[in-house]
Amino acid sequence: MQHIIDRFVSYVTVDTESDPNSETTPSTAKQWDLANQLVEELKTIGMEDVTIDENAYIMATLPSNVDHDVPVIGFVAHFDTTPDFTGANVKPQIVKNYDGGDIVLNAEQNIVLSPSYFKDMLQYKGQTLITTDGTTLLGADDKAGITEIVSAMEYLIQHPEIKHGKIRVGFTPDEEIGRGAHKFDVAKFGAEWAYTMDGSQIGELEYENFNAAGVKVTFKGKSVHPGYAKGKMINSMLLANQFIAALPENEVPERTSGYEGFYHVVGITGSIEESTVQLIIRDHDKAKFEARKENVARIAEEMNASYLKQFGEPIVIADIKDQYYNMKEKVVPVFHIVDIAEQAMKDLGIAPLIKPIRGGTDGCQLSYMGLPCPNIFAGGHNFHGKYEYVPAESMQKATDVIVKIAELTAIKYNG
Known part of the structure; x- marks a missing residue:
């Protein structure tokens, strides 16, 4: 799990705040810093067909390792952070073996992350929480999702005994300002369906949105x-x-x-x-x-x-x-893609929380562009502000879910 923590920290310490007033894609030049870093990392772990286009959309392939036909599936996350709160100079704090009490984020400014207000914290007692220092957001939305996708691909590459079909991954800019899917080349991506790793608490599985x-x-x-x-x-x-x-x-x-x-x-x-x-x-x-x-x-x-x-x-x-628009209209006709994700969670001992998204993801737009795309938990809480945190164990579980989805899809289409 330390490997996942280190990877996550390496992403969140890069400022990738997007700008709704910009006309460019990506909307801020600094998003290129992480985009280029991700391209090199995908190549390093052994992904194939790693590409980045003129708008910083990243795609890569993990080839199939089975000899039967399996639909190409994808996993998508965004690397920008919201302009609602600063993402510059993020200094993550690692709280090991969380005891269920208050976490002082910033003593000087008296900023405290407390379960008396954020009751969800109590379900992570004994786990490792990654928080802010009280002066920035964390960036788990959606750098936790990127961490999980890269880590899952790395694990599958290192464990060829796990059988899977062809997998495509895609990382996008500017999701936080509603433009993450605008220049996403669905035909180039070439997947039959995909999942955004952009939900919140562990177990979330969503196919309805605003x-x-x-x-x-x-x-x-x-x-x-x-x-x-x-x-x-x-x-x-x-x-x-x-x-x-x-x-x-x-x-x-x-x-x-x-x-x-x-x-x-x-x-x-x-x-x-x-x-x-x-x-x-x-x-x-x-x-x-x-x-x-x-x-x-x-x-x-x-x-x-x-x-x-x-x-x-x-x-x-x-x-x-x-x-x-609400992706439900596009996902319900292919509901087996939700069933696979739900079964993956159950197989891993995770209780699925199937509920509507009170927001949106790249998957909302992608679903209407021909790529049905339900949303899976990335693990973070209190997005878009200084009280944001993510349990490292949730990122590990999300990584496991990606691996299990790949495995179950190959099994489902075997004969």
Whole structure:
């Protein structure tokens, strides 16, 4: 297991934060640092057909070692980290034989990872936890997934007695800003199906996810000297506040769970003359998803109607763009790919936790691009912030699941 820990640390200490405001792929030049490192490592462990394209998409092959036909399967993970919290100068802390108590991440700043708040920690008592130092995220999303895929391929290469078909691996940039699959060459990848190693706690197996849209709402105002503003000034920041107040107050991430969708305000900028609100819309149900988008458009239209006489043109402009859709529609017709993953977990003594993703993965988009792609746990918790951690044992188990899926697929198609 130390080998897995060392590999993981070598990845998370490379800053790969993506940038939603960039037009390039990858969105940040620093993502190339880890991408190039991964290419060399895949070659070193013995993978074949290792390629990286002009957009930093990495692919590699583990050839079949059986003489019967087996569908080509794939494993996918992303190497960027979210721009929600800094991923620069990550200093992982290794907590061996976790005792079930508080973990001081940063004594100077009094930052504590506590099971009194993060109750999931208690299920890992006695294990080795890898945490942050309280000043950055960790990057287990999704460098744990990359660690597991590389480690599983290395294990299969070193243990040819384990029979498997052809396996393809793919590592992508910019997943955290919704563009990880945009330039993924599904035909080149050449797999019949794949799995993203991008879930959270041990046992997670997911084939349903949110339908997702991003919204940018622009508010126009009129700046007038405040001493003479009556009936003349329009403060765009107050319009933005009015718009947010019109959204359903209980349909937000912190008040929803399971299959419940939400509106989530993720950013606000403003002045009297112009303000913008960035939000995301999420729902598993397609009809409810469409209704949420229509609700945003309706609020904008009603605000425009109330200011039309005074302003003379639309004062609220809502730009709504779909991001990805629920992969369930594409996975259910080939549900045996979920069955194989579930059986792999059971064979390894892992209780499968089959539940909807309250988010998305590259697999959501890949499924609609012709590559059905359920999601499997990578092991981490509290992604996108300073309280992120991952049990080393969970990464080992995820590695074992990849190996077992490869083995079971070869067995299933033997005769």
